[in-house]
Amino acid sequence: MTFKKDFIWGAAAASYQIEGAHDEDGKGMSIWDNFTEKENAVYQGHTGQTACDHYHRYKEDVALMKQVGLQAYRFSISWPRVMPEGIGAINTKGIDFYNRLVDELLAKDIMPFPTLFHWDYPYELYLKGGWLNPDSPKWFAEYTAAVVDRLSDRVGNWFTINEPQVIVGLGHCTGIHAPGLQLQKRELVHVTHNILRSHGAAVETIRARSILPSKAGIAPVCPVAIPVDNGQQNIEAAGAAMFNVTDKDLFTGWSNRWWLDPIFKGEYPEDGLKLAARYLPANFQDHMKSISAPTDFLGNNHYEGIYVSADKDGTTRIHPPKEGEPLTGFNWRVTPEGLYWGPRFLYERYNKPIIITENGLSNKDWVALDGKVHDPQRIDFTQRYLREFQRAAADGVDAAGYFHWSIMDNFEWAFGYKERFGLIHVDFQTQKRTLKDSACWYSDVIKSNGKNL
Numbered sequence: 001m002t003f004k005k006d007f008i009w010g011a012a013a014a015s016y017q018i019e020g021a022h023d024e025d026g027k028g029m030s031i032w033d034n035f036t037e038k039e040n041a042v043y044q045g046h047t048g049q050t051a052c053d054h055y056h057r058y059k060e061d062v063a064l065m066k067q068v069g070l071q072a073y074r075f076s077i078s079w080p081r082v083m084p085e086g087i088g089a090i091n092t093k094g095i096d097f098y099n100r101l102v103d104e105l106l107a108k109d110i111m112p113f114p115t116l117f118h119w120d121y122p123y124e125l126y127l128k129g130g131w132l133n134p135d136s137p138k139w140f141a142e143y144t145a146a147v148v149d150r151l152s153d154r155v156g157n158w159f160t161i162n163e164p165q166v167i168v169g170l171g172h173c174t175g176i177h178a179p180g181l182q183l184q185k186r187e188l189v190h191v192t193h194n195i196l197r198s199h200g201a202a203v204e205t206i207r208a209r210s211i212l213p214s215k216a217g218i219a220p221v222c223p224v225a226i227p228v229d230n231g232q233q234n235i236e237a238a239g240a241a242m243f244n245v246t247d248k249d250l251f252t253g254w255s256n257r258w259w260l261d262p263i264f265k266g267e268y269p270e271d272g273l274k275l276a277a278r279y280l281p282a283n284f285q286d287h288m289k290s291i292s293a294p295t296d297f298l299g300n301n302h303y304e305g306i307y308v309s310a311d312k313d314g315t316t317r318i319h320p321p322k323e324g325e326p327l328t329g330f331n332w333r334v335t336p337e338g339l340y341w342g343p344r345f346l347y348e349r350y351n352k353p354i355i356i357t358e359n360g361l362s363n364k365d366w367v368a369l370d371g372k373v374h375d376p377q378r379i380d381f382t383q384r385y386l387r388e389f390q391r392a393a394a395d396g397v398d399a400a401g402y403f404h405w406s407i408m409d410n411f412e413w414a415f416g417y418k419e420r421f422g423l424i425h426v427d428f429q430t431q432k433r434t435l436k437d438s439a440c441w442y443s444d445v446i447k448s449n450g451k452n453l
């Protein structure tokens with residue numbers, strides 16, 4: 001088995017997690033610059049002020065990407081680096097960093113796949129209400145235009161927003177991510193609606209202004225339900241668990257259909273409207289056309305799924321982890337079939353090529369006495385997940401690409417530098433990079449287009 005010929009092999013990272021240079025060259029403040037100053041918000045008070053210092057070391061990092069053999073690199077653009085106040089003045093030095101990065105990638109034959117927004121929201125716009133403000137889609141479109149005008153002569157692939165689920169769920173509901181809010185149902189629905197509108201506005205802006213022919217999509221993290229076996233009823237139970245809208249999922253940001261039906265079908269799902277119509281802005285229907293502006297692919301970040309089966313009375317049973325089941329460094333479950341059933345269910349419902357925009361694990365990696373970083377768990381994990389994605393492709397899913405999370409160890413949000421997700425090890429004291437065993441293994445996978453999995 002192989003993937004299709006033009007399958008895209010890459011790895012991913014995000015601006016606040018790797019760039020550092022938090023106040024350099026005119027960059028504005030982001031909500032993460034602010035949040036990391038809050039006591040006990042982040043493990044050991046870590047911040048992204050320096051992170052991997054990628055802002056200064058991007059050439060070395062791109063050279064390492066080349067050594068791994070990446071065909072594509074998914075990075076994100078820091079909105080406040082480009083527009084310090086979020087709207088208005090453009091920071092030339094800030095956008096120049098991305099110009100140089102794109103040039104460097106292209107010189108090495110690596111396709112740039114920028115994400116316009118991966119959580120480092122401009123603090124100045126947060127002061128104006130952030131995603132709660134009905135003008136926020138307009139702000140996002142203005143920023144998108146600034147970026148597209150300057151990069152789209154060389155960039156043709158775009159992701160709009162990373163993991164809107166986490167923006168709502170962790171940023172605005174539980175508050176364990178920036179901006180650290182714990183909003184009420186009505187407000188959460190407004191935040192969601194404005195993020196959906198912003199995604200649509202960004203797609204429209206890309207289409208209207210791109211110099212190269214453009215491809216665009218969103219990069220959500222969709223909760224995946226895995227049937228415990230291939231029994232028809234269990235498959236149906238898993239499909240229902242993935243797509244039914246429940247009160248709990250909708251308001252906390254985790255309902256797949258509440259996000260994806262508007263984008264791909266141009267309407268909020270009926271079962272969701274029963275719960276939340278009264279909280280939506282009165283004119284929400286006027287926005288659905290823009291929200292569903294046609295996209296080219298569906299990104300999907302995937303780490304762990306849940307196992308489900310159908311009970312005799314038809315109810316869905318969720319199976320907790322078994323005793324002694326394998327867990328990652330983060331204590332997340334190892335559920336490779338998620339990369340079969342997630343893409344399959346999503347493809348069956350929305351019929352868009354699926355790009356895995358993130359997949360990987362955190363692991364307790366260190367530099368061994370022999371100077372190398374041995375991470376057999378990462379190799380085994382990735383091999384298992386990729387085999388399942390390949391199986392999905394063999395069963396008819398349009399599997400278009402795979403981006404490993406992450407190209408290098410980085411700032412893992414509320415967990416600081418405790419969790420290492422990289423193919424490349426970073427010593428955060430010296431900034432020394434070391435290719436892990438998994439990076440060498442991944443090179444071979446890319447070379448064989450997955451034949452050796």
Ligand code: GCO
Binds near residue numbers: 014
């Ligand atoms: C996310 C983000 C990444 C994380 C990764 C590991 O999924 O939370 O997109 O920025 O670092 O997922 O948690």
